Amino acid sequence: MSGTTLYVALVAFGVLAGVLSGLLGVGGGTLMVPFLTLVAGLSQHAAEATSLLVILPTAIMGTLTLRRHGVGNAGVALRFGVVGAVGAVGGALLALALPASALRIVFAVFVCVVGLKMVRDAVLSWRRPA
């Protein structure tokens, strides 16, 4: 893809990533990085850097929207995030010293099990009167 088509696709994909980000409380990098490398042809580093820059305004907009709807506590969330930021720097430094591929598989299994548990919990709670 190139030129105008690519930019239309990027905006459209941005909408999808933004909706999922606001709805699921995630950054959206998990979706944007593969898209940027596979479709837009960016290198892994450029894709990660670019997606990080997109995540920031997306999370700000999502949080402002939630605040208007009276959902959540933005103050607590921000403080929680500062702790997370410290952990993320630690994790990034640790990543340089550890074999990432093995970790990635273990993590994929963990995420899959947690995801299935959540679907199961939701289905079970549907059967009970709310």
Place this chain on the structure above:
Amino acid sequence: MRVLASSTGAERSRFAFLRIDRELVAIGLLGGVLSGLLGVGGGIVMVPLLVLWAHYGQREAHAASLGAIIPISIAGIVTYGIAGEVKVGPAIALTIGSVCGARVGAGMLARLDERILKSVFGLFLVGVAVLMAVRG
């Protein structure tokens, strides 16, 4: 239980803005470390931990995670020193779409049934797991 606050009354009130639940500190650190370690967004780690460990409701967990991503992404931007790597055109195009999308998504988060949220998030996690296994 509160931490990050001093023990004396005067100190406690002065630093009240620093108070945060102990579980949140642990989850923030763990989520952050896993996120930095594996290059995944913090949300797919923090939301399940908030729900399963800190017993947050699904909606509140999504909201807390989204807010937490603001400082986390700032730290990421600083750590990776992205100035030279960012592709400005794609970043702007994605941002235009995703900021509009985030309004819609957050509006849906405020209204949707928690069971639907839980199902959609669970399916998203399974999808991410498949994506990670394929790419990994």
